[in-house]
Amino acid sequence: xxxxxxxxxxxxxxxxxIDAQSFSTLIGARFEDITPGxxxxxxxxxxxxxxxxxxxxxxxxxxxxxxSLTFMGASVLGPNxxxxxxxxxxxxxxxxxxxxxxxxxxGATRRQAVTRxxxxxxxxxKEKLVATALGTIVVADVSAAGx
Amino acid sequence: xxxxxxxxxxxxxxxxxIDAQSFSTLIGARFEDITPGxxxxxxxxxxxxxxxxxxxxxxxxxxxxxxSLTFMGASVLGPNxxxxxxxxxxxxxxxxxxxxxxxxxxGATRRQAVTRxxxxxxxxxKEKLVATALGTIVVADVSAAGx
Amino acid sequence: xxxxxxxxxxxxxxxxxIDAQSFSTLIGARFEDITPGxxxxxxxxxxxxxxxxxxxxxxxxxxxxxxSLTFMGASVLGPNxxxxxxxxxxxxxxxxxxxxxxxxxxGATRRQAVTRxxxxxxxxxKEKLVATALGTIVVADVSAAGx
Amino acid sequence: xxxxxxxxxxxxxxxxxIDAQSFSTLIGARFEDITPGxxxxxxxxxxxxxxxxxxxxxxxxxxxxxxSLTFMGASVLGPNxxxxxxxxxxxxxxxxxxxxxxxxxxGATRRQAVTRxxxxxxxxxKEKLVATALGTIVVADVSAAGx
Numbered sequence: 343x344x345x346x347x348x349x350x351x352x353x354x355x356x357x358x359x360i361d362a363q364s365f366s367t368l369i370g371a372r373f374e375d376i377t378p379g380x381x382x383x384x385x386x387x388x389x390x391x392x393x394x395x396x397x398x399x400x401x402x403x404x405x406x407x408x409x410s411l412t413f414m415g416a417s418v419l420g421p422n423x424x425x426x427x428x429x430x431x432x433x434x435x436x437x438x439x440x441x442x443x444x445x446x447x448x449g450a451t452r453r454q455a456v457t458r459x460x461x462x463x464x465x466x467x468k469e470k471l472v473a474t475a476l477g478t479i480v481v482a483d484v485s486a487a488g489x
Numbered sequence: 490x491x492x493x494x495x496x497x498x499x500x501x502x503x504x505x506x507i508d509a510q511s512f513s514t515l516i517g518a519r520f521e522d523i524t525p526g527x528x529x530x531x532x533x534x535x536x537x538x539x540x541x542x543x544x545x546x547x548x549x550x551x552x553x554x555x556x557s558l559t560f561m562g563a564s565v566l567g568p569n570x571x572x573x574x575x576x577x578x579x580x581x582x583x584x585x586x587x588x589x590x591x592x593x594x595x596g597a598t599r600r601q602a603v604t605r606x607x608x609x610x611x612x613x614x615k616e617k618l619v620a621t622a623l624g625t626i627v628v629a630d631v632s633a634a635g636x
Numbered sequence: 637x638x639x640x641x642x643x644x645x646x647x648x649x650x651x652x653x654i655d656a657q658s659f660s661t662l663i664g665a666r667f668e669d670i671t672p673g674x675x676x677x678x679x680x681x682x683x684x685x686x687x688x689x690x691x692x693x694x695x696x697x698x699x700x701x702x703x704s705l706t707f708m709g710a711s712v713l714g715p716n717x718x719x720x721x722x723x724x725x726x727x728x729x730x731x732x733x734x735x736x737x738x739x740x741x742x743g744a745t746r747r748q749a750v751t752r753x754x755x756x757x758x759x760x761x762k763e764k765l766v767a768t769a770l771g772t773i774v775v776a777d778v779s780a781a782g783x
Numbered sequence: 784x785x786x787x788x789x790x791x792x793x794x795x796x797x798x799x800x801i802d803a804q805s806f807s808t809l810i811g812a813r814f815e816d817i818t819p820g821x822x823x824x825x826x827x828x829x830x831x832x833x834x835x836x837x838x839x840x841x842x843x844x845x846x847x848x849x850x851s852l853t854f855m856g857a858s859v860l861g862p863n864x865x866x867x868x869x870x871x872x873x874x875x876x877x878x879x880x881x882x883x884x885x886x887x888x889x890g891a892t893r894r895q896a897v898t899r900x901x902x903x904x905x906x907x908x909k910e911k912l913v914a915t916a917l918g919t920i921v922v923a924d925v926s927a928a929g930x
Binding site for chain 1: 506509510511512513514515516536537538539540541546547548549551552553554555556559571572573574575576577578579
């Protein structure tokens with residue numbers, strides 16, 4: 343199966359995955375721009391997504407990273423993928439109306455993709471980098487999964 | 490300020506932080522057992538916390554890691570901390586009724602703590618490791634934050 | 637092929653791999669104690685393995701982590717493995733006569749092992765934790781590697 | 784103290800640090816091109832820097848990452864820094880005559896810089912990405928270090 347990798351068709355496909363993921367839906371994540379090797383994910387920063395100082399919760403940004411990195415892996419490896427691991431660095435507190443994750447493929451072989459994303463907080467139209475992540479997506483081993 | 494580090498008082502303190510974090514509340518996280526250097530966080534695996542295959546969403550486990558690792562850092566550094574970064578490995582799909590994160594302090598100096606957690610899925614009373622995380626918690630630089 | 641996983645036979649096997657790795661030999665690394673799921677790697681802290689403050693170089697500790705984590709992966713997955721990635725935290729400066737890495741398997745499935753190690757500096761018989769690492773080892777895809 | 788951040792002066796400064804680090808000298812690392820926010824580190828791939836399949840040792844690439852990431856942190860935070868942690872992903876085996884690490888600053892606050900690098904193997908004039916790393920550099924707490 344080949345995934346659409348660019349344009350409205352790719353965005354619609356990606357958001358159908360979001361719709362099928364109850365947790366991604368719970369946080370209000372939507373893909374909004376996809377080109378080959380790049381994807382943008384947007385999450386409006388609702389009050390129930392924050393921590394006790396009123397900033398975006400680290401878990402929220404981690405969830406955005408997980409969604410973005412996995413999707414970028416699927417864009418080059420196909421839909422049958424697993425997220426092996428990722429690392430996230432928090433650069434500064436996330437404040438504003440919206441968080442945006444911009445993901446890309448760093449490098450890929452036949453069975454594995456290394457992907458990264460930068461997460462920005464948007465406040466009054468201005469973007470500030472708040473986090474960055476780097477992860478590994480692998481092709482799911484169907485025979486093993488069935489074992 | 491010194492945090493209670495053991496017993497019901499520590500659990501109550503930790504859960505007041507959870508109560509103040511809307512996103513932690515949204516996912517239903519609760520601390521339930523805290524001893525010096527160790528803490529257990531529990532999240533019932535509701536349907537709205539899953540991904541499209543019905544497993545626990547990677548972002549959910551990442552959020553549990555973020556909460557657990559940060560709390561362990563605060564237990565040795567005091568409440569005024571920031572999570573610098575963490576890394577999470579997904580070992581196997583998370584299925585069952587409950588996820589449990591068991592966190593501990595690996596090492597700490599005056600300004601920084603390295604903490605880890607193992608996350609288990611509980612199904613029919615049996616625990617399986619589903620993820621593990623390692624992170625860095627730092628004392629917040631108040632003067633810088635105010636600058 | 638099954639690897640010996642415990643005792644002098646396992647240590648001898650592991651050190652033959654070290655002998656075949658010129659860079660591991662260059663830093664003077666030796667395995668010295670291996671039991672199922674655990675392995676100890678020792679590096680005498682020579683002057684030419686340090687940074688400009690006289691501490692163990694971060695690259696040295698990273699190399700020990702790479703060797704330790706990969707070996708632990710091979711102990712459960714077999715010898716045909718690749719190190720996908722790892723993360724290392726530096727807890728405090730490494731001073732003393734020797735560095736020791738104690739590695740273990742956190743969790744493994746058929747194609748992937750998550751392994752960790754703690755690195756200690758030994759000075760006057762006393763051990764201090766100086767670094768900790770967490771990584772992912774995968775079975776090499778022979779068909780892909782040959783393609 | 785302000786570090787030179789561009790041109791031959793910056794390269795000379797960076798290589799004096801290399802000269803003072805016996806382990807960096809042992810592996811033959813040299814900075815060769817530095818502009819504000821970017822630095823290139825080169826290591827000729829000698830036979831004694833390899834693993835048992837003849838590829839660049841993972842520890843070598845990790846050491847290049849450690850040197851590159853730390854230098855980029857110092858370029859924005861000043862020379863008094865510590866490397867808190869980093870993560871490295873291995874994309875494909877490293878073969879060729881030379882390894883090159885290209886590092887940059889992802890984001891920085893007053894006390895902390897997040898830096899990344901991509902490591903390439905050069906063979907016959909062609910570059911291939913072999914690894915990528917992401918790390919955290921912090922200002923050393925002098926008072927704590929003296930305690």
